[in-house]
Structure formats: structure tokens, C-alpha cells
Amino acid sequence: MHSTIQEVTERIIERSKATRAAYLAKIDKARGQGPHRGVLSCGNLAHGFAACNQDDKASLRSMTKANVAIISSYNDMLSAHQPYESYPQLIKQAVHQVGSVAQFAGGVPAMCDGVTQGNPGMDLSLMSRDVIAQSTAVALSHNMFDAALMLGICDKIVPGLLIGSLAFGHLPTVFVPAGPMPSGIPNKEKARVRQAYAEGKATREELLEAESKSYHSAGTCTFYGTANSNQLVVEVMGLHLPGSSFVNPGTPLRDALTRAAAVQATRLTDLGDNYMPIGHIVDAKSIVNGLVALLATGGSTNHTMHLVAVARAAGYLINWDDFSDISNAVPLLTRIYPNGSADINHFVAAGGMALLFRELLDAGLLHNDVNTICGKGLEQYTKEPVLENGELVWKDGPKTSLDTSVFSSVKAPFKPDGGLAVLNGNLGRGVIKTSALRDGKTHIKAPAVVFEDQFDLDRAFKAGELDRDCIVVVRFQGPKAIGMPELHRLTPPLGVLQDRGYQVALVTDGRMSGASGKVPAAIHVTPEAYDGGLLAKVQNGDIIELNAENGELTLLVDEDELARRENKLADINNHLQGMGREMFAGMRATLTGAEEGACSLFATQVQNV
Ligand SMILES: O=C(O)[C@H](O)[C@@H](O)[C@H](O)[C@H](O)COP(=O)(O)O
Ligand code: SF4
Numbered sequence: 058m059h060s061t062i063q064e065v066t067e068r069i070i071e072r073s074k075a076t077r078a079a080y081l082a083k084i085d086k087a088r089g090q091g092p093h094r095g096v097l098s099c100g101n102l103a104h105g106f107a108a109c110n111q112d113d114k115a116s117l118r119s120m121t122k123a124n125v126a127i128i129s130s131y132n133d134m135l136s137a138h139q140p141y142e143s144y145p146q147l148i149k150q151a152v153h154q155v156g157s158v159a160q161f162a163g164g165v166p167a168m169c170d171g172v173t174q175g176n177p178g179m180d181l182s183l184m185s186r187d188v189i190a191q192s193t194a195v196a197l198s199h200n201m202f203d204a205a206l207m208l209g210i211c212d213k214i215v216p217g218l219l220i221g222s223l224a225f226g227h228l229p230t231v232f233v234p235a236g237p238m239p240s241g242i243p244n245k246e247k248a249r250v251r252q253a254y255a256e257g258k259a260t261r262e263e264l265l266e267a268e269s270k271s272y273h274s275a276g277t278c279t280f281y282g283t284a285n286s287n288q289l290v291v292e293v294m295g296l297h298l299p300g301s302s303f304v305n306p307g308t309p310l311r312d313a314l315t316r317a318a319a320v321q322a323t324r325l326t327d328l329g330d331n332y333m334p335i336g337h338i339v340d341a342k343s344i345v346n347g348l349v350a351l352l353a354t355g356g357s358t359n360h361t362m363h364l365v366a367v368a369r370a371a372g373y374l375i376n377w378d379d380f381s382d383i384s385n386a387v388p389l390l391t392r393i394y395p396n397g398s399a400d401i402n403h404f405v406a407a408g409g410m411a412l413l414f415r416e417l418l419d420a421g422l423l424h425n426d427v428n429t430i431c432g433k434g435l436e437q438y439t440k441e442p443v444l445e446n447g448e449l450v451w452k453d454g455p456k457t458s459l460d461t462s463v464f465s466s467v468k469a470p471f472k473p474d475g476g477l478a479v480l481n482g483n484l485g486r487g488v489i490k491t492s493a494l495r496d497g498k499t500h501i502k503a504p505a506v507v508f509e510d511q512f513d514l515d516r517a518f519k520a521g522e523l524d525r526d527c528i529v530v531v532r533f534q535g536p537k538a539i540g541m542p543e544l545h546r547l548t549p550p551l552g553v554l555q556d557r558g559y560q561v562a563l564v565t566d567g568r569m570s571g572a573s574g575k576v577p578a579a580i581h582v583t584p585e586a587y588d589g590g591l592l593a594k595v596q597n598g599d600i601i602e603l604n605a606e607n608g609e610l611t612l613l614v615d616e617d618e619l620a621r622r623e624n625k626l627a628d629i630n631n632h633l634q635g636m637g638r639e640m641f642a643g644m645r646a647t648l649t650g651a652e653e654g655a656c657s658l659f660a661t662q663v664q665n666v
Pocket of ligand 2: 135170172278282
């Protein structure tokens, strides 16, 4: 085991002793005796299976058959989630064939960040994760279940489902993916047309044509953003069947994997002798495994918050130094857009998850003494699923990359480190993803140009006010201010400035998309400007130095001058009303800082004494 990975794991265990112990006590208490619906009254139970057919009623009454909860984030808004429409029927049939029952316990909301990007709805994006976690709890609180299946893929949905299911960590829980859409036009071509449009060199029709050829059918978008990062992390944490993350939707293999996932959940319940609840799978080692795989593949920066919140839901306290130390210890093994021109389908063709497990296990970068939904250890995850005469079987995966331009090796990586750096300085702490940066773009010192709204930056760009070396500061984008939206639509104008040869960078207390990459961006800066962060004192022309090599983010203004300055007051009312945002004031006020996961769910309620 790599010494740094071991050391980070041990310090997470040490700092989380009390919170993890409390968590385990909570889920052991919830385990109760026998099937959980056994504690319900006859009235409760009758309500719970009133709509079931006679067979299922008999099975549920018997208390000896497993009842599996289906929690689904199906909707038609996310191309990634549309395939879930047919899954409940598939799952119920599969579970029925093994003598158990599955009930659709509840739906959870899901926002497509691609639809809301650059629009008011994006202000709800991060908070929707916590709503998804709460919605998962509402569904499981019927307490009729012996296991659960989580149907979710995209950005905040998997983190929300993980947080919600960990609150019911006594239940065996299997995550059910649906897979990526087939490849469309290359993501780099899509990005080229966007930049051309930003410069007025492409028409809106040409832009829509390119976008529609990139996002063209059901399935997850093919760039390596937060959605595909979610799949990879959940599989490495042992919550998917081996190799199921990136099998395309609407294929016989995908359907076979969905049925098999449902049956696997019935095998892990407390009714048999193979009980394996999610709270015993998600432990410090599986969380560190998820971090290793995320960072070894240049995964989404959003996980510097989501995985913090997920870990907290399992009783673990992790921080950005854990991310940074692991990033420095793992090599960059893949080049998937935005960290290259390949997409997730090319990653699969080059070796996919089976090869990733193989490379990381052989290099001692993954803990192998872990629990998974398929038993102990990760060896089975070096295999990949195939249909043989209609039967789902697993075969040894590739031992070496089938396309070294997409998937390298630990011995000859694309970069010696994972390409995520933590920045520290008088402006606070932030993160920067360097895996997608061109050489020479990791250290920039330039005058600040300050914005308090991403749309103002657009106007300044179009007016030619940014055609110079500059560090654009977009502040009052943090959790407590406006809910920490993604500012991904800034990538095309900033990319144009970079291509014109200017030294340009972004500094913000907001987020970027997992699909953002080419422009150096110090993001998630905490404390946020709205909450006393020094960003609130930055003025146009101040010199800022962003240095990802030594991890510094510094406002080069002397202390006396800063002491004389007042914090700028935020003018954010236009972000607090409309599109439902007025209903989230309470949640915004309780969101923790970015490094604590920007989460509203772990405030301990002080007992009224
Ligand atoms: O974190 C992410 O991965 C993004 O939120 C992603 O889910 C989002 O949909 C992007 O906006 C898509 O990229 P484009 O906006 O470039 O299509
Ligand atoms: S990857 Fe992003 S754009 Fe694609 S479906 Fe998911 S949320 Fe929407």
C-alpha cells in the first residue's frame, strides 16, 4: 500500500473516531430485529402493501421475503436519467423471479446542469443535492424495506442519493447506473464552435447544430464531468456491479446488469446470512479509494465538496488537504475531456474500469481489504461483464491499455500527479484543477478585474475590456450568498482571451463545471465574500498571484491598505427571487463552507433543555 494513501487513510480514521462511532451505533440501532416492516402495525403494513398484487401481499406479510425499495431520479430533463423510465418494471420482475418483492419507494428530483447552466435555475443546483438526500429519506422512512436500489447518475443526484442512503446505512444498498450515450461530435469540436460563437464568428444556428450533435440521445453526456466522475467513484467504492458504470443504455447488456443489480440487493439483506449494509461498505478505505480513482483520472472538482458531504454522512471528516496529498501521490492515468479529447466511451474502449482497478491495485494505490456489494475485495472489479449465450458473466479485463493516448499506465502516466491542487493565501483556501491546463498556465500574476455577476463579465468581454493579462474575480457566488452556482459559461470567453495570448485566470467563491478545464480557475474560495472572505475587499487593479505550483493564492495589497477598506456589500437580490429561489433562503443560510461540503444537512439540533 502506497505510504501516503495509508497515511491519509489513518489520519481520516483518527480524526473521525467519535463521529464514525456515533454513526455505527446509529445504524446498528436502526438494524433492529428481523425485517423492518415487522415493527409496523397492521394498519401501517396494510397501507404499505395495499396496492400490491396478492402474491406480493403474501410475500410481504410473510416477513421472510425481502422487500427492496426503488428510489429513482427518473425524468425527461436529463438525457442520463431518461432511461430509468422503464427500470422499475425490469427490477420488479427480476426480484419477483427470486421470490422477493420490490416497491417503488419514492422519486427524487434531478436537475440537469446543462439545461440550467448560465440561467437562474443554476442557483438551485448545489442545494438540490441536499433536497435529493432529504427526498431519499422521505422514501425510505416508510421503513418497509430490507434493501434499497438507487437509480441516479448526474452531478448532485448520486451525492444526494449517497447521503440519503447513508442515513439509512443499516440497509444494503446497490447503485444502478444507466450508462453514457454513444459518442457524438468530439467535445473539443463542440467547445471550438462555442468559442467561435462567443467571438461572433459562428451563428446561433451553427452553435445549436454543434450542441445537438454533441448531446444527441438518451444516456449520460460523454465528457468526463461530474456525472461520469460519480459513476467511476461509486464503482470504485464497491457500490455498483463490476464494470456496470459505462455500459450504454438500451442494450441487452445494460438490461442484464440492471436485473442483476436488483437480485444482488436481495442477497445482502438481514434475512439471510450475507448481510452487508451500505454503512459497512462506505468506510474510510472505500472513501479513500474513491478519492484515488477520482484524482488518478482528473475527475470533477465538484467532488471536493460532494465527497466531503458524503463522507460526513458516513461519519467521516475529510478535507482538502486529504485531496491534495492523495492527488500528489497518484499519477494521472487518463486523458478524457476536458483533460484531453477522448470521451468516456473511448475510455471504455481503451480498458475502462477493469483496467483502472488493475492499474491502481497493482500499484498499491487502492485498499483491497474493503467490503463491496459483491463481497470482500476489489479483484472481481478487474473483470468486465459480457453476455455469453444470453447469460451475464464476468471475464478478465485487459491487463494493459488498448489506446495509450487515452489511458496510460502507472509506470508511464500522463502526469506524475492527479492534477488537483489546494490553494492557500490571504484570500482564503480554494482548489484548482491543473490536469486540464496547458503548460505554463499554472502560475499567473496580473491585475484583478472584479465582477459580482457572471453576466457582467460577458458584457465586459464583448466590449473588449478584458483584452489584456488579467485575473477576473467573480465574487458573491458562494453557498450562503446565492447557493454556489457553476460559472461554466465563462469558459468560452475566457478561453478566447487565453487563445489570444493573454495571461488570464478566474478566482471565484463559486463553482465550475466538471466539464470546465482549460482556463486556470481558483474556485470554491472559502471563506466566501458574502461571509467575510477577503474577496469582498478586492478592487479593480489590485494584483493577484495564483500559483498552482506552490499552492498560493495571494492578494498583493498591503495590510494597512486592506485594513482601511470596507467589505463591499453584495447586491444579490436578483439571485434571491424568482425560479423558486425565494424558497431556499433557509437552506442557503445553513450551508456550510465549501471545504465542509457546502451542505445544510449536518447541523446538529440543540435539544431544548
Ligand atoms: O459538473 C458537471 O459535469 C457539469 O455540471 C455538467 O453536468 C454540466 O451539464 C455542464 O454544463 C455540461 O457541459 P456544457 O455546459 O459544456 O454542455
Ligand atoms: S451530464 Fe450534465 S448535461 Fe448531461 S445529462 Fe447529466 S446533468 Fe445534464
